[in-house]
Amino acid sequence: MTTFVLFESAxxxxxxxxxxxxxxxxxxxxxxEAVSNIERFGKTCKLVAFKxxxxxxxxxxxxxxxSESQLTDDLKNFLELNLPKVKSEKKAKFKxxxxxxxxxxxxxxxxxxxxxxNEMVGEVVRGIRVSFARFIDGxxxxxxxxxxxxxxxxxxxxxxxxxxxxxDNMIIQAIALLDxxxxxxxxxxxxxxxxxxWHFPELVKVVPDNYQYARIALLVKDKSTLxxxxxxxxxxxxxxxxxxxxxxxxxxAKASMGQDISPIDLINIERFASRVISLAEYRQKLHTYxxxxxxxxxxxxxxxxxxxxxxxxxxxxxxxxxxAKYPASTVQILGAEKALFRALKTRGNTPxxxxxxxxxxxxxxKQRNKGRISRYLANKCSIASRIDCFMDGSTNVFxxxxxxxxxxxxRFYEEGVAPRKxxxxxxxxxxxxxxxxxDEAGDDDEVAGKKDKKKDKKKEKKRAAEAxxxxxxxxxxxxxxxKKKEKKEKKKDKx
Numbered sequence: 001m002t003t004f005v006l007f008e009s010a011x012x013x014x015x016x017x018x019x020x021x022x023x024x025x026x027x028x029x030x031x032x033e034a035v036s037n038i039e040r041f042g043k044t045c046k047l048v049a050f051k052x053x054x055x056x057x058x059x060x061x062x063x064x065x066x067s068e069s070q071l072t073d074d075l076k077n078f079l080e081l082n083l084p085k086v087k088s089e090k091k092a093k094f095k096x097x098x099x100x101x102x103x104x105x106x107x108x109x110x111x112x113x114x115x116x117x118n119e120m121v122g123e124v125v126r127g128i129r130v131s132f133a134r135f136i137d138g139x140x141x142x143x144x145x146x147x148x149x150x151x152x153x154x155x156x157x158x159x160x161x162x163x164x165x166x167x168d169n170m171i172i173q174a175i176a177l178l179d180x181x182x183x184x185x186x187x188x189x190x191x192x193x194x195x196x197x198w199h200f201p202e203l204v205k206v207v208p209d210n211y212q213y214a215r216i217a218l219l220v221k222d223k224s225t226l227x228x229x230x231x232x233x234x235x236x237x238x239x240x241x242x243x244x245x246x247x248x249x250x251x252x253a254k255a256s257m258g259q260d261i262s263p264i265d266l267i268n269i270e271r272f273a274s275r276v277i278s279l280a281e282y283r284q285k286l287h288t289y290x291x292x293x294x295x296x297x298x299x300x301x302x303x304x305x306x307x308x309x310x311x312x313x314x315x316x317x318x319x320x321x322x323x324a325k326y327p328a329s330t331v332q333i334l335g336a337e338k339a340l341f342r343a344l345k346t347r348g349n350t351p352x353x354x355x356x357x358x359x360x361x362x363x364x365x366k367q368r369n370k371g372r373i374s375r376y377l378a379n380k381c382s383i384a385s386r387i388d389c390f391m392d393g394s395t396n397v398f399x400x401x402x403x404x405x406x407x408x409x410x411r412f413y414e415e416g417v418a419p420r421k422x423x424x425x426x427x428x429x430x431x432x433x434x435x436x437x438x439d440e441a442g443d444d445d446e447v448a449g450k451k452d453k454k455k456d457k458k459k460e461k462k463r464a465a466e467a468x469x470x471x472x473x474x475x476x477x478x479x480x481x482x483k484k485k486e487k488k489e490k491k492k493d494k495x
Contacts, residue, residue: 002094004048004083005121007128008066010059010147011139012052013078014132016045018097018124031120035127038134045128047135049082059147060154067155069102071110079111086112097121168297168320174290175311181283188276189214195269199223199261202252207240211280215239216249218273221266223253296394300384303399304406305359305377312355313381324382324389331385332356332378356381361406369413376409395436401429 003018035041051074053059058074065072079096086092095114098104099122104115133141189210196217197204203220207213216239220226228250236246261269294307298320301310316334317323323331333340335354343350353362353374365373380402387398408419 003097003116004094005045005097005124005128006079006099007125007132008063008099009129009132009144010063010151011136011144012050012059013062013075014050014128014135015048015079015082016124016128016135017048018045020044031123035123035130038131041127041131042134045124045135049078050136051078056150056154059151060158063151063155064158066100066103069100069106071103071106076107076111079107079113083113086114097124099125167293168314171290171293171297171311172315172319174286174293175308175315178283178286178290181279181286185276185279185283186210188272188279192217192269192273192276195272197258199258199266200253200256201258202256203249206245206248206252211277212239214273214276214280218270218277220249220253221270222261223256223258224260226250226253295396298385298388299394299396300387300399300402301381303396304384304403305356305381309355309358312358313385316355320385320389324386326382326385328375328379328382331382332374353378361410365410365413369410372413373406373410377406380406393433393437395433397429397432397436398426401425 005016005018007014007016034044053062062072062074066075083096084092084094092114095116096104096107097120098107098115098117101117104117107113108115128135133139133144192214193204193210200217200220200223203213203216207216216236219235219239226232228247233243233246233250236249237243240246240249290311291302291307294302294311298310298314301313304310305313313331313334314320314323317326326334333351333354334356336351337354339351342348352371356362356374356377359377361377362370362374384399384402402425405419405422405425408417411417412419
């Protein structure tokens with residue numbers, strides 16, 4: 001049986017005929033040996049047809065389709081033109097080797113050409129790629145490299161610019177950095193606590209908050225110099241937010257059992273505490289930035305489940321588009337993949353929730369209702385992400401309405417109060433969206449109204465013209481009949 005191999009390069013499509021493929025493909029070692037020997041491979045593999053790309057844009061379009069396992073019209077015509085015609089797949093006396101199994105199935109479904117994709121075909125394709133320039137007349141290695149480099153740049157640029165308006169990759173980076181900062185700030189603050197506690201151990205019990213502790217350590221410095229003055233008391237009260245607690249800090253410093261500290265050690269503690277404070281403040285700014293980004297990119301998902309949990313869902317899915325493509329069952333257990341596969345392996349109970357567990361709805365539900373509310377919440381999250389991804393405008397009305405639905409469903413599980421119907425809630429949401437976009441819609445309505453008035457005037461003119469023409473015909477008909485009668489009467493008189 002004859003074997004052809006399809007090869008997609010940066011310069012065009014090509015089809016090669018591989019002789020004695022069945023003998024060579026008996027083992028992987030034989031295929032690799034045939035590929036490594038260039039002279040032998042040149043006798044085994046011969047070029048049947050080559051179709052160069054007409055332009056860089058055409059090359060990008062074709063390679064994009066091939067990477068997504070789609071059969072284009074150009075590739076279909078090229079294969080049908082240069083391969084033997086097939087009446088039925090069972091009677092075919094050849095087979096077409098392709099590198100991508102999904103592309104092979106698409107070719108087989110569309111054209112009926114029998115396709116094969118296995119390890120042996122991959123080795124042959126690798127050999128063709130190595131010595132491709134030798135098969136094509138007038139194509140040298142330098143031209144091929146330039147074509148590959150230009151196509152690689154345009155392909156990468158197109159992939160990066162896939163989603164310009166929805167910059168969800170910034171959300172992914174921000175939430176990852178936020179998690180890293182949380183761990184680092186906690187670790188650094190614990191180091192400040194341990195370090196400064198040798199000098200002032202009572203401060204840990206008085207001020208449990210990490211950020212406040214670092215600020216007070218930077219303010220107090222040497223506890224022996226802390227005197228109850230109005231300035232110190234006001235500064236401490238500003239940090240802790242309570243004047244009584246500020247007095248408690250001063251009293252604890254006076255009766256402290258901590259050891260004395262040298263100036264050089266105090267300088268190092270101050271520097272480290274100031275760095276920790278700056279990191280904590282930057283973490284707050286980054287959190288504000290993440291909230292703004294989520295309100296701009298995914299307003300409905302943010303309104304429904306919260307900015308942080310929504311950002312974690314987008315980050316775990318890879319992008320907002322990927323999250324929108326997921327079914328609700330996948331969104332429900334997103335983040336609990338290990339527990340899911342462990343349950344499937346051990347035939348135990350599968351997890352009821354993943355990242356959405358951090359939502360306040362599941363925490364408020366009773367234990368017996370957690371699975372039900374997580375399933376309902378995942379359904380609404382899936383809808384909200386699709387609205388955010390594919391809607392042209394930006395509004396959080398749908399998210400707010402879906403949040404009300406989840407609240408009502410939670411109340412239904414707890415108290416038995418029947419929730420409102422989904423169609424009624426979505427109708428109200430559509431009305432609010434129209435009200436928000438009222439100015440633009442009003443302008444459009446005015447333009448449409450003017451057009452409708454012009455059309456109505458034209459129709460009225462046509463009707464009036466038709467009516468006038470009908471009246472003229474009606475007037476002409478009786479006059480013509482009278483003339484005929486008069487002529488007949490004259491003829492009778494003459495006779």
